[in-house]
Amino acid sequence: MAIADLTMVVLRRPWHDNAYNMLGYAWRKLGNYELSLEYFHAALRLNPRHRGALAYMGAAYLDMGRTSDANATYRRLAKVCGTIVMGFDNDGWKTGCKQLEALAAAFGEHGIPTPPVS
16 A cells, blocks of 8 residues: 555655655565665665665665675765764754664674775
8 A cells, every 4th residue: 555655656746755765665575676776766866865765775785685785885874874963853853873773783683794984
Protein backbone atom coordinates (compact mmCIF):
# COMPACT_ATOMS: atom_id res chain seq x y z
CA MET A 1 0.00 0.00 0.00
CA ALA A 2 2.82 2.41 0.87
CA ILE A 3 4.48 1.81 -2.49
CA ALA A 4 1.26 2.63 -4.33
CA ASP A 5 0.75 5.80 -2.30
CA LEU A 6 4.35 6.95 -2.70
CA THR A 7 4.22 6.24 -6.43
CA MET A 8 1.25 8.59 -6.67
CA VAL A 9 3.23 11.23 -4.79
CA VAL A 10 6.17 11.11 -7.21
CA LEU A 11 3.82 11.13 -10.20
CA ARG A 12 2.19 14.30 -8.91
CA ARG A 13 5.30 15.86 -7.39
CA PRO A 14 8.37 14.60 -9.26
CA TRP A 15 10.58 16.97 -7.20
CA HIS A 16 9.72 15.20 -3.90
CA ASP A 17 13.08 13.73 -2.83
CA ASN A 18 11.65 12.25 0.38
CA ALA A 19 9.03 10.26 -1.54
CA TYR A 20 11.74 8.76 -3.75
CA ASN A 21 13.78 7.96 -0.66
CA MET A 22 10.86 6.20 1.03
CA LEU A 23 10.11 4.24 -2.17
CA GLY A 24 13.72 3.08 -2.12
CA TYR A 25 13.38 2.07 1.51
CA ALA A 26 10.15 0.15 0.85
CA TRP A 27 11.62 -1.76 -2.08
CA ARG A 28 14.78 -2.53 -0.09
CA LYS A 29 12.69 -3.99 2.73
CA LEU A 30 10.89 -6.15 0.14
CA GLY A 31 14.25 -7.40 -1.14
CA ASN A 32 14.21 -5.66 -4.52
CA TYR A 33 17.61 -4.01 -4.13
CA GLU A 34 18.10 -2.94 -7.73
CA LEU A 35 14.80 -1.04 -7.76
CA SER A 36 15.53 0.42 -4.33
CA LEU A 37 18.85 1.76 -5.60
CA GLU A 38 17.10 3.41 -8.55
CA TYR A 39 14.86 5.31 -6.14
CA PHE A 40 17.72 6.27 -3.81
CA HIS A 41 19.64 7.60 -6.82
CA ALA A 42 16.55 9.57 -7.91
CA ALA A 43 16.32 11.14 -4.44
CA LEU A 44 20.02 12.00 -4.58
CA ARG A 45 19.73 13.55 -8.03
CA LEU A 46 17.13 15.90 -6.55
CA ASN A 47 19.03 16.46 -3.31
CA PRO A 48 22.67 15.26 -3.35
CA ARG A 49 22.90 15.85 0.42
CA HIS A 50 19.85 13.73 1.37
CA ARG A 51 21.15 12.01 4.50
CA GLY A 52 18.35 9.46 4.68
CA ALA A 53 18.83 8.32 1.08
CA LEU A 54 22.58 7.99 1.62
CA ALA A 55 22.12 5.95 4.80
CA TYR A 56 19.49 3.65 3.30
CA MET A 57 21.50 3.24 0.11
CA GLY A 58 24.59 2.30 2.12
CA ALA A 59 22.54 -0.29 4.02
CA ALA A 60 21.23 -1.69 0.71
CA TYR A 61 24.79 -2.04 -0.56
CA LEU A 62 25.70 -3.91 2.63
CA ASP A 63 22.70 -6.22 2.20
CA MET A 64 23.84 -6.91 -1.37
CA GLY A 65 27.42 -7.63 -0.31
CA ARG A 66 28.72 -4.59 -2.21
CA THR A 67 31.13 -3.51 0.49
CA SER A 68 33.17 -1.08 -1.61
CA ASP A 69 29.99 0.78 -2.63
CA ALA A 70 28.82 0.79 1.00
CA ASN A 71 32.20 2.21 2.08
CA ALA A 72 32.04 4.97 -0.54
CA THR A 73 28.49 5.81 0.49
CA TYR A 74 29.50 5.92 4.17
CA ARG A 75 32.30 8.35 3.37
CA ARG A 76 29.94 10.50 1.30
CA LEU A 77 27.42 10.58 4.15
CA ALA A 78 30.18 11.41 6.65
CA LYS A 79 31.16 14.37 4.49
CA VAL A 80 27.55 15.60 4.38
CA CYS A 81 27.16 15.06 8.11
CA GLY A 82 30.38 16.94 8.77
CA THR A 83 28.61 20.16 7.92
CA ILE A 84 25.88 19.64 10.52
CA VAL A 85 26.34 21.56 13.73
CA MET A 86 22.86 21.29 15.14
CA GLY A 87 19.44 20.23 13.91
CA PHE A 88 15.86 20.46 15.06
CA ASP A 89 12.98 17.99 14.88
CA ASN A 90 9.75 17.34 16.75
CA ASP A 91 11.72 16.26 19.82
CA GLY A 92 13.77 19.47 19.99
CA TRP A 93 17.37 20.40 19.22
CA LYS A 94 19.80 17.64 18.26
CA THR A 95 23.50 17.37 17.62
CA GLY A 96 25.27 14.82 15.46
CA CYS A 97 24.00 12.86 12.51
CA LYS A 98 21.69 9.97 13.35
CA GLN A 99 21.83 8.70 9.76
CA LEU A 100 25.61 8.22 9.99
CA GLU A 101 25.20 6.46 13.32
CA ALA A 102 22.55 4.16 11.81
CA LEU A 103 24.76 3.28 8.84
CA ALA A 104 27.71 2.61 11.15
CA ALA A 105 25.46 0.24 13.12
CA ALA A 106 24.49 -1.53 9.88
CA PHE A 107 28.17 -2.14 9.17
CA GLY A 108 28.46 -3.73 12.60
CA GLU A 109 25.37 -5.88 12.02
CA HIS A 110 27.01 -7.22 8.86
CA GLY A 111 30.30 -7.86 10.69
CA ILE A 112 32.12 -5.31 8.54
CA PRO A 113 34.33 -2.63 10.06
CA THR A 114 33.15 0.92 9.60
CA PRO A 115 35.37 2.56 7.00
CA PRO A 116 37.75 5.30 8.08
CA VAL A 117 36.77 8.81 7.14
CA SER A 118 39.47 11.18 5.97
